[in-house]
Amino acid sequence: MISANLGKKDNEVCDCLQTFVYQIPNNEVISMNNNIAADTQTDFLVQILDSLPHPLYVIDVNDYTIQYANKEAKLNGMNGYGLNCYAVTHGNAAPCNDRDHICPLTEIKKTKKPVIVEHIHYDKNGRERYIDIHAYPVFNQDGQLVQIVECFLDVSERKIVEEQLRRSQKMEAIGTMTAGIAHEFNNILYIIMGYTEFLLNNDRLTNEDILQEILKASERGSTLIKGLLTFSRKIESECNLHNLNIEIKKITEMLRRIVPKTINIKLDLVDDLVATNVNLEQIGQVLINLALNSKDAMPNGGQITIKSENIIVNESSQYTPLKMEKGQYVLLTFSDTGHGMDTEIKNRIFDPFFTTKEVGKGTGLGLSIVFGIIKNHNGYIFCESEPKIGTTIKIYLPAYD
Numbered sequence: 001m002i003s004a005n006l007g008k009k010d011n012e013v014c015d016c017l018q019t020f021v022y023q024i025p026n027n028e029v030i031s032m033n034n035n036i037a038a039d040t041q042t043d044f045l046v047q048i049l050d051s052l053p054h055p056l057y058v059i060d061v062n063d064y065t066i067q068y069a070n071k072e073a074k075l076n077g078m079n080g081y082g083l084n085c086y087a088v089t090h091g092n093a094a095p096c097n098d099r100d101h102i103c104p105l106t107e108i109k110k111t112k113k114p115v116i117v118e119h120i121h122y123d124k125n126g127r128e129r130y131i132d133i134h135a136y137p138v139f140n141q142d143g144q145l146v147q148i149v150e151c152f153l154d155v156s157e158r159k160i161v162e163e164q165l166r167r168s169q170k171m172e173a174i175g176t177m178t179a180g181i182a183h184e185f186n187n188i189l190y191i192i193m194g195y196t197e198f199l200l201n202n203d204r205l206t207n208e209d210i211l212q213e214i215l216k217a218s219e220r221g222s223t224l225i226k227g228l229l230t231f232s233r234k235i236e237s238e239c240n241l242h243n244l245n246i247e248i249k250k251i252t253e254m255l256r257r258i259v260p261k262t263i264n265i266k267l268d269l270v271d272d273l274v275a276t277n278v279n280l281e282q283i284g285q286v287l288i289n290l291a292l293n294s295k296d297a298m299p300n301g302g303q304i305t306i307k308s309e310n311i312i313v314n315e316s317s318q319y320t321p322l323k324m325e326k327g328q329y330v331l332l333t334f335s336d337t338g339h340g341m342d343t344e345i346k347n348r349i350f351d352p353f354f355t356t357k358e359v360g361k362g363t364g365l366g367l368s369i370v371f372g373i374i375k376n377h378n379g380y381i382f383c384e385s386e387p388k389i390g391t392t393i394k395i396y397l398p399a400y401d
Contacts, residue, residue, distance in 0.1 A: 055152040058138075059085050061105060061145055064095060073152075076123070085150070089121055104135035108148050112137055121152075130159045191217040239377070241275040241400055244283065244330060245308055251287045252306065259291060262301030269308045274399040276330045282373045289366040290334045290393055297338025297391065307333040310399065324380055328399040335392040341385040349383060 049056055055073035057066050057080075064084045073079060080088035085105075086095050096103040096119075107115045114136045121131045132155050138147040192214055252265055259265070287306070294304050311331045313324050341349070350371040370393075374381040378398055385391040 052151065054154075057085060057150045057152075059105060059148050059150060061109065061147060064105065067147065078152075089119070104133050104150060105148055108135055108137045109145065112145060118155075128156075129154055130156045188217045239277045239279050241277055242280060243273055243275055244278065244332065244397075245269045245273050247280050247283055248287070248306055248308065248332075251284050255287065255291045255304075258288070259295045259304070260301065263295060263298055264303045266303060266305045267307075268305060270310060272310070273308050274310050274328065274330055274401050276397045276399050278377055278397065279373075282376075286370045286373050286395070287334070289370050293366060294334075294336035294338055294391070297336055297340075302337035302390075305333070305335045307331075307335075309333075311396070313396075324396065328401060329379075329396040330399045332395040332397070333392060334395070335390060337390045340387045340389050340391055342387055346383055346385050350381075 049068070050071040052070060052072060055076050055078050056068075056070040057073065057078075058068035059065065060067055064086060066080045066083055066085055066088065069079050069081055078088060084095075086092045086103075090096065090101070095106070101119045102117045104115050104117050107117065114134070117133050117135070119131045119133055121129050123129055132153045134151045134153065136149045137145050138149060140146045248267065248269060252267060256265055291304060294302075309331050311329050312327070313329060314326050349367050351368065371381055374395055374397070380396040382394045383391065384394070
């Protein structure tokens with residue numbers, strides 16, 4: 001994977017290295033082997049590279065051979081002068097592929113720009129180590145790429161801390177979900193048990209109002225279970241190819257009856273929207289849940305805007321979130337002019353049972369269900385929000401041309 005999360009000290013080292021690499025004149029290809037001429041400039045370069053606290057290679061772009069290994073590389077058993085880099089670092093007989101490890105040399109050949117990739121290496125004791133490789137291109141006087149400089153940063157300790165944090169967050173989320181489920185079902189059971197006991201102690205064997213309350217409580221429990229299953233993506237949904245503009249227009253008519261008249265709903269739909277494989281009932285539920293949240297965020301009125309557009313995500317895409325599969329998408333943008341959220345709340349809005357509403361006015365499952373539905377459609381959902389400005393939800397669904 002491509003990564004760029006480093007500590008401050010390591011960042012400073014790599015920034016200095018990058019600056020130094022680009023200060024090498026275009027006609028000075030790095031060439032440092034055991035028989036190197038001891039000129040002043042090369043000695044100065046070797047001293048700097050040997051002073052780095054991380055292993056470093058200079059690699060030929062044509063045959064992947066290591067032309068130089070600094071002192072730290074040799075101390076870590078990574079000398080490998082004259083050998084192929086992939087043979088020394090991974091014990092492979094061929095260059096790295098994107099399936100196992102992204103090859104920094106291949107990436108630089110494509111972009112001619114620096115790159116940071118994450119690899120798994122094994123130290124001399126056979127222990128697994130997570131390594132961030134900072135790679136920089138070196139060009140000759142004709143502007144041709146001839147070498148790359150790779151600096152290896154061991155981030156294994158950081159990985160351990162990140163994994164511990166993820167586990168802690170997961171346990172916290174499970175605890176919150178468990179407490180929420182227990183609370184909701186306790187209320188439901190209290191209603192059912194209370195009214196049932198009343199019926200048993202009443203001479204009248206039937207009471208329509210009480211039975212209606214029991215039925216409502218049962219339906220509430222059923223809805224809760226369906227929401228949890230949707231969130232956990234355990235419900236199979238029947239999907240077909242649809243133009244979402246048609247469904248958006250239908251749902252909008254319903255939304256105008258749900259939200260107050262002080263809230264205006266504006267549509268901005270592209271005419272040639274590509275079809276996407278969806279379950280219309282679930283997409284309708286997504287729009288309704290988002291509208292209900294926007295309604296609560298605009299007690300004094302405002303505007304909801306629903307926009308559709310076609311978008312292609314590739315290497316040159318701008319303003320698209322990271323970690324998305326490349327390809328064509330239908331982008332639904334749902335925005336409001338409500339009170340917005342700060343970063344802390346925004347980061348938790350898709351958590352199950354997280355709510356900022358008063359007790360009894362929300363289960364905290366609305367946006368969790370939205371998240372589950374979109375993930376179940378192999379889509380992506382992102383939130384942008386600022387206090388006193390409003391909130392924008394962007395939903396990317398795979399398109400089928």
